[in-house]
Structures are given as C-alpha cells and as structure tokens.
Amino acid sequence: MPTYTSDLPKMAAPARAARARLKAQSLDAGIRRIRSRLEESWLETRQAGPLFYRREAGRTRALLAGIDERFQKLVAEKVDPVFGRYRDELASADADPATGAYERQLNRCIAAAAVSITAAVGAIVYPPLVIVTLGTALYSTGVIFRNGYQAIVRERRLRMDVMGSLYFIGLFCGGYLIPGAFSLVAYYIGEKLVLVTQDRSRKTMSEVFRQQPKTVWKHAGGADIEVPFESVRAGDSLVFQAGDVIPVDGIVIEGAAMVDQHLLTGESEPVEKGAGDPVLTATMMVSGRAVVRVEKTGEETVAAQIGAILNKTASYQASVVSKGERLADRSVAPSLALALVALPLSGYQSMVTILGSAIGLNIRLTAPIALLNFLNASATQGILVKDGRSLELLRDVDTVVFDKTGTLTLDELQAAQVHTLPGIDADTVVMQAAAAEHRQTHPIAKAILTEARRRGLTVPEADNADYRVGFGLSVRLDGHWIRVGSARFMADEQVPIPDSFQELLMTSREEANSLVMVAVDSVLHGAIELRPTLRPEAHLVVTELRRRKLDVCIVSGDHEQPTRRIAAKLGISRYFYDTLPAGKAAIVKELQREGRSVCFVGDGINDTIALKSAHVSISLRGSSTAATDTAQIVFMSQSLSQLPLLFDLARDLENNMNAGAFAAISQGVVIIGGAMFGVVGIVGGTVIWLASLFAGLGLAMRPVRKHAQSEIGVR
Numbered sequence: 121m122p123t124y125t126s127d128l129p130k131m132a133a134p135a136r137a138a139r140a141r142l143k144a145q146s147l148d149a150g151i152r153r154i155r156s157r158l159e160e161s162w163l164e165t166r167q168a169g170p171l172f173y174r175r176e177a178g179r180t181r182a183l184l185a186g187i188d189e190r191f192q193k194l195v196a197e198k199v200d201p202v203f204g205r206y207r208d209e210l211a212s213a214d215a216d217p218a219t220g221a222y223e224r225q226l227n228r229c230i231a232a233a234a235v236s237i238t239a240a241v242g243a244i245v246y247p248p249l250v251i252v253t254l255g256t257a258l259y260s261t262g263v264i265f266r267n268g269y270q271a272i273v274r275e276r277r278l279r280m281d282v283m284g285s286l287y288f289i290g291l292f293c294g295g296y297l298i299p300g301a302f303s304l305v306a307y308y309i310g311e312k313l314v315l316v317t318q319d320r321s322r323k324t325m326s327e328v329f330r331q332q333p334k335t336v337w338k339h340a341g342g343a344d345i346e347v348p349f350e351s352v353r354a355g356d357s358l359v360f361q362a363g364d365v366i367p368v369d370g371i372v373i374e375g376a377a378m379v380d381q382h383l384l385t386g387e388s389e390p391v392e393k394g395a396g397d398p399v400l401t402a403t404m405m406v407s408g409r410a411v412v413r414v415e416k417t418g419e420e421t422v423a424a425q426i427g428a429i430l431n432k433t434a435s436y437q438a439s440v441v442s443k444g445e446r447l448a449d450r451s452v453a454p455s456l457a458l459a460l461v462a463l464p465l466s467g468y469q470s471m472v473t474i475l476g477s478a479i480g481l482n483i484r485l486t487a488p489i490a491l492l493n494f495l496n497a498s499a500t501q502g503i504l505v506k507d508g509r510s511l512e513l514l515r516d517v518d519t520v521v522f523d524k525t526g527t528l529t530l531d532e533l534q535a536a537q538v539h540t541l542p543g544i545d546a547d548t549v550v551m552q553a554a555a556a557e558h559r560q561t562h563p564i565a566k567a568i569l570t571e572a573r574r575r576g577l578t579v580p581e582a583d584n585a586d587y588r589v590g591f592g593l594s595v596r597l598d599g600h601w602i603r604v605g606s607a608r609f610m611a612d613e614q615v616p617i618p619d620s621f622q623e624l625l626m627t628s629r630e631e632a633n634s635l636v637m638v639a640v641d642s643v644l645h646g647a648i649e650l651r652p653t654l655r656p657e658a659h660l661v662v663t664e665l666r667r668r669k670l671d672v673c674i675v676s677g678d679h680e681q682p683t684r685r686i687a688a689k690l691g692i693s694r695y696f697y698d699t700l701p702a703g704k705a706a707i708v709k710e711l712q713r714e715g716r717s718v719c720f721v722g723d724g725i726n727d728t729i730a731l732k733s734a735h736v737s738i739s740l741r742g743s744s745t746a747a748t749d750t751a752q753i754v755f756m757s758q759s760l761s762q763l764p765l766l767f768d769l770a771r772d773l774e775n776n777m778n779a780g781a782f783a784a785i786s787q788g789v790v791i792i793g794g795a796m797f798g799v800v801g802i803v804g805g806t807v808i809w810l811a812s813l814f815a816g817l818g819l820a821m822r823p824v825r826k827h828a829q830s831e832i833g834v835r
Contacts, residue, residue: 188228195227226312229263232256233304240297253297260304261288263311278452283475286456290472291802299806303476306485306813336367339411356414362407369416372397377408378562390563392606402725406562447781451479451788458792466798473795473805479788482809486780486816493820494773502756503766504741510752512777514736514770516717520665520763521708521730523722524676524686527740527760529652533563535571536633539624540646547575549646553638554579556595556604564636567650568604592637603639615639621647630679651682654689657761662690664764671716675704677726704730721763723747738763780819787812 239252268285271277284307291300338347339357349367352358357373360366366379378390381403390406393399399412459474491512495505505511522528538546554572557565558579572579582595582602592605594613603613607625610617617625617637624647628635634650662672674695676683683697696707704722708730711718720727720734728750731737739751740758748754755762791808794800800808 192224192227225263226308229260230308233260233308236301240301257292257300280448280452283452283455287475290475294472296802299802352414354414358412358414360405360412361409362405364405366399366403367401368414369401370399370412370414372399372410373413374411375409377410378406380404380406447483462796466796469801470795470798473800473802474792476805477788477791478809479784482784482813482816483781486820487777490776490780490820494769498769501765503762504754504756506752510736511770511773515774517719517736519671519711519716520719521673521675523727524674524683526723527721528658528686529654532653533567533650534653535567535648536651537649544645547577549638550575551577552602553604553648555582555597556593556602568648600640605637607637610637610639615642615644617644630681655760657759659690661760661763668767675699675707701726701729705733708733776819776822780816783812783815
C-alpha cells in the first residue's frame with residue numbers, strides 16, 4: 121500500500137506560533153494597561169489621600185457624636201430622674217456649660233464602668249474578655265487620673281481623687297478586676313450625685329430683663345405708634361397705661377398715674393406720678409395714663425446697675441464645700457500613710473485594701489443622696505431649695521434678718537384710722553369714699569371697700585363718675601359731688617385743706633402710710649389713713665424662731681416710725697430703717713463681722729444685693745423675678761409659716777449626715793485595722809464597704825419616710 125505523508129503539521133506550526141505571539145502581545149498590553157491604571161490610581165490616592173482620610177475621619181466623628189447625643193438623651197430621659205434631675209425644671213437656673221460637659225463625661229464613664237463589670241464577670245468563663253474589661257476601665261479612670269493630677273500638680277493638695285487614682289492602679293496591676301469595676305461604678309455614681317445637688321441656679325441680675333416687652337407704644341407726631349422695644353433710645357417718648365410694666369428710666373411729661381414700685385424701692389403703696397416726676401424700670405402702672413420721656417434704657421437703668429453690683433459681689437455659696445467632700449479630703453492623708461506602712465508589714469494586698477477603704481468615697485456617695493432626699497422632702501412641703509448647700513449652711517444660722525415691706529407685710533393696704541372734721545361721722549366718710557371707689561380695683565380702692573364691709577355699711581350707687589387719672593376721682597351722689605383722692609387732687613379741685621390735716625399729711629408720710637382725702641363738693645369731710653397689712657403668720661413665725669434661740673432683725677427702706685411699729689408688734693428689739701439697697705447688704709456684712717451667720721428673707725429687687733451677701737437667702741413665690749432668681753430658697757406657698765419647718769429640716773439633715781459620717785468612718789476603721797493585721801483582703805474590704813454603703817443608704821432614705829406626710833406650716 122502506498123504511504124501518504126501529510127503536510128498539515130508543517131503548515132499549522134507557523135500559524136500556532138503567530139497566534140501565540142499575538143496572545144503574548146495582547147497579554148503584555150493588558151498587563152501594561154492594568155499596571156498603568158494601578159499607577160494612576162496609586163497616584164490619585166496618594167494625591168487625594170489626606171483629603172479622603174480627613175473626610176472619613178470627619179464622618180466617623182459625626183457618627184460617634186450622633187451616637188453620644190442619643191446616649192446622653194437616653195440618660196437625661198430615663199436615668200437622670202432617678203438622681204432627682206427633674207428638680208431642675210422647678211428652679212430658674214441655667215447650668216454652667218463647663219459643668220454640663222463634665223456631667224456628659226461622667227455619663228460616659230458610668231456606662232463604660234458598667235460594661236467593665238459585665239466583661240470582668242464574663243472573663244471568668246471567657247478569659248479574652250479581660251481586654252474589654254481593661255479597655256473600659258482605663259477609659260473610665262481617665263477622669264480620676266486627670267483630677268488626681270490636677271490636685272497634686274496644680275492645687276498642690278491631697279484630695280480623694282489622688283487616693284482613688286492610686287487605688288485603681290493597684291487594683292488593675294494586681295489583677296483585681298471585678299472589685300475594681302464595682303468601685304468604678306460606685307465612684308462615678310457618687311460624682312454624679314454630688315454634681316446633681318450642686319447649685320444650678322446662677323442667673324445674673326441682667327437676666328431679669330429677658331422679660332422686657334417686645335414692643336412699646338411710642339408717642340411721636342401727635343400719634344401713638346407701636347415700635348420694637350430694642351429700637352427705643354434716650355429722648356424718645358413712650359406711652360404707658362394701667363397694667364403696663366415700665367421697662368425704662370424716664371420722666372413723666374404728660375398725664376398722671378399711680379405707679380407700684382415696691383419691688384424696686386420697697387415703698388408699700390402706689391406712688392402718684394405726674395408731669396416732671398421720675399419713673400423707674402421694672403415698676404408697674406396701677407392706674408392712669410402717662411407719656412414718659414426716656415432717659416435710660418437697658419444697662420443704664422437703675423435695676424441694671426443693681427445687677428452690675430450683684431455680678432461683682434463675691435458669692436458666698438460658691439466658696440462653700442459640702443461636708444461630705446471635706447471629710448473625704450481629710451481622710452486621704454492618713455489613709456495614704458497607713459497604706460505605705462502596710463506594704464512592708466502585711467504585703468501588697470493590704471496596701472491596696474487600705475487605699476480602697478473608701479471613707480471619703482462612702483460619704484461622697486451617701487451624703488448627696490441624703491441631701492437630695494431632704495431637698496425632695498422640702499419640695500413636698502412647698503419649699504423650693506435651689507442650692508442644696510443652703511440647707512447645710514442653715515444649720516449654722518443664728519440671725520434671721522427680715523425685709524419689712526412685702527416680706528413681713530402684705531401688698532394689701534388696710535384702714536388704720538379714719539380722720540374727720542368736727543361734726544362729721546367716720547362711717548359717713550368711709551361710706552362716701554366706698555361709693556366713689558366701688559367699681560375700682562386698685563389697692564387703695566380695695567382697702568376702702570374692705571373697711572366699709574367691716575363696718576357693715578351699705579354702699580350707695582353713684583353716677584356721673586369723673587375720674588381724674590392717677591390722683592383721684594369725682595362721682596355724683598344725691599345731688600352732690602363726692603371727691604376722693606390725694607392732697608394734690610384736692611388742690612386741683614380747689615378744696616381747701618385745714619392746717620390740722622396738713623400736719624396729718626406730714627405724719628402719715630413719716631409713717632409710710634397713705635392718706636386718702638374725702639370731700640363733698642368743695643368741703644373736706646375727712647381722710648382715711650391706710651397702712652400696709654402685717655402678715656397674719658408673722659408673729660407666730662417670729663415666736664418659733666426665738667424658741668429655736670435665733671436672733672431676729674428687721675431692715676427697711678421706710679422711715680423709723682413704721683419700722684419701729686412693726687418691730688414692736690412682733691417683739692423685735694433690733695431694727696434698721698431708711699436703708700438703701702446697698703445699705704441692706706452692708707447691714708448683713710456688719711452682722712457677719714460680728715461673727716453671726718445670717719439668713720436674709722426678702723422679696724424685692726432692692727433686696728437682691730443683701731440676698732446675695734447673706735449666708736442663706738430666702739424669698740417668696742410672687743416676689744420680684746430678681747429676688748426669686750437670687751434667693752437660694754423660695755417658699756412656694758407665699759407664706760412665712762414654712763420658715764420654722766425649714767430650720768427643722770436643716771437640723772434633721774445635720775443629724776442624718778453625722779450618722780452617715782459615723783457609719784462611713786466606722787467601716788473605714790474596720791477595713792484599715794483588718795488590713796494592717798492581714799485578716800481583711802481586697803475582696804473582704806469590698807464586702808465590708810458595700811455593707812456600710814447599704815447602711816448609709818438606709819440613713820439617707822430616712823427623710824423620705826419622716827417628712828413625706830408632714831403638713832405645711834409651723835409644727
């Protein structure tokens with residue numbers, strides 16, 4: 121058979137080689153393209169890297185900030201009420217921004233310490249959780265270490281934070297994770313409670329003007345135009361009517377009015393204001409209509425100047441440290457000394473146990489809880505204690521100073537005496553005045569109508585009222601004109617005033633009383649003398665204070681006669697009169713220089729400097745905004761009858777805190793003594809401390825049970 125030889129392999133070989141070369145070339149081109157792209161991407165990343173990383177870091181920070189904000193909101197809504205934070209809604213105080221930032225950090229530390237406890241317990245079963253325990257513990261102890269560093273380096277004194285720092289270092293270096301985590305939680309709870317009970321009511325007097333009206337009526341071109349208050353300048357003319365609060369200092373250039381200015385000046389009754397008379401900011405128009413030329417606005421007004429004085433006055437309460445903190449700091453030096461002695465005698469564990477004896481920590485935890493419960497107990501009695509330290513300070517008070525007008529007396533006026541001319545009956549004068557005033561609502565009208573009812577008089581209906589705004593009014597009754605008003609009004613009506621009544625006018629002014637003239641036609645019939653009403657509870661309150669061995673004083677801007685009269689009624693021998701606002705503060709400081717601890721009770725803007733200067737300051741709800749903002753304590757029932765109860769609360773607080781301090785010191789002695797002899801270790805010391813803590817908490821809860829059912833008033 122013939123043999124056939126194929127030429128296909130010879131023909132296919134070059135083709136395969138060509139295809140292989142093409143593939144290799146294509147692969148090389150692809151690799152070059154990939155390499156080029158990688159190089160371009162690397163160059164782009166290298167150029168845009170910092171921006172990229174900054175952008176990503178910003179996003180991470182924003183994410184963490186959002187998580188933290190939600191966490192802080194959760195704490196504020198769910199956890200803070202447990203600490204009594206709901207009280208902040210009652211107080212008119214703004215939190216310090218620095219304090220707010222510190223508290224937010226405390227919230228984070230409490231959460232981290234709680235995680236540390238869980239991880240430490242879990243590490244018994246799953247050892248890698250030790251890393252979580254140490255990480256969260258190190259984060260939590262950051263605040264303690266920072267405070268300890270500040271105490272040693274900057275303040276150069278031993279504080280509880282120094283011993284706390286050494287204690288936690290000893291715990292974690294020795295591997296005592298669970299006791300360390302529990303101690304961290306307890307430490308930060310104590311810090312949180314101390315922070316909550318501190319003063320959050322630090323408004324300055326300038327904040328009184330936050331409630332200034334948004335608009336006022338400006339008199340220009342013969343018309344009244346409503347303009348924004350911030351546009352008012354000196355020289356403008358503003359129109360005010362009954363019920364308006366005057367937000368400027370100025371001069372009345374037209375009209376007449378009765379102005380209530382007792383919150384600013386201490387004067388008990390409305391004052392007549394006519395053309396040429398000055399008016400002051402923060403006073404109120406009781407009746408009438410007046411055009412006022414503006415002289416001072418804003419920071420130049422009298423009330424704002426009083427605020428400036430207050431801002432410069434050193435706050436006594438800011439320099440007071442709570443008893444718990446003082447005892448805590450005093451325990452540091454001896455505890456450190458004993459810990460150093462225990463190291464060579466009993467070993468490392470004994471040293472750490474003594475460092476954790478926590479005498480100070482226990483007091484710092486239980487004392488604020490006790491204080492908070494006393495604050496809550498006082499709140500149930502209608503006593504708003506805005507500064508927790510004021511209850512501690514109240515225990516040392518030996519002198520109570522009352523402002524007279526508005527504090528010992530009511531804003532209401534009462535008829536002190538009816539003066540008549542010969543042949544005129546007193547009931548007739550009161551009936552005539554009541555007939556003229558029966559449709560009026562100002563304090564003078566109320567006092568006259570009350571006196572008519574007390575006398576059992578039937579008040580006839582008058583007509584044709586001719587009301588002269590501010591000074592008095594005329595009404596027609598049985599064919600005669602009954603005129604009731606001030607001496608100025610009688611002069612305007614051409615009603616002559618006898619010399620005997622001229623002397624009476626001078627006497628009434630000296631006694632800070634109002635004299636309301638009553639005339640028929642053009643003949644004066646008599647006058648009704650009105651004086652402030654003494655609070656019905658004042659005498660009993662003063663008696664109760666004296667029973668507690670407290671000295672009582674009165675200070676007033678009124679003349680000597682009315683001040684002496686009130687003091688005599690209350691059995692008070694020491695009083696001060698004709699006193700300006702700064703003078704009231706000077707009296708408080710003079711009493712303090714005598715070695716007295718002073719509690720000042722006041723209600724007006726003119727009392728605020730004295731309120732700020734006193735060791736303890738008290739005001740009543742319904743007083744001026746300045747007084748209630750400045751005072752550490754506010755009686756919500758608007759009655760002085762709560763004052764003796766307040767002193768009882770302060771006494772009970774002292775006894776409670778002394779008992780808590782004894783319990784804390786006792787457990788410290790037991791732990792330190794046991795550690796020195798090697799019979800109490802870290803775990804045993806922690807158990808003893810917890811037992812003492814529960815006992816301290818039981819003492820701290822006593823005011824809730826004791827005062828929850830107490831009745832408001834003098835006991």
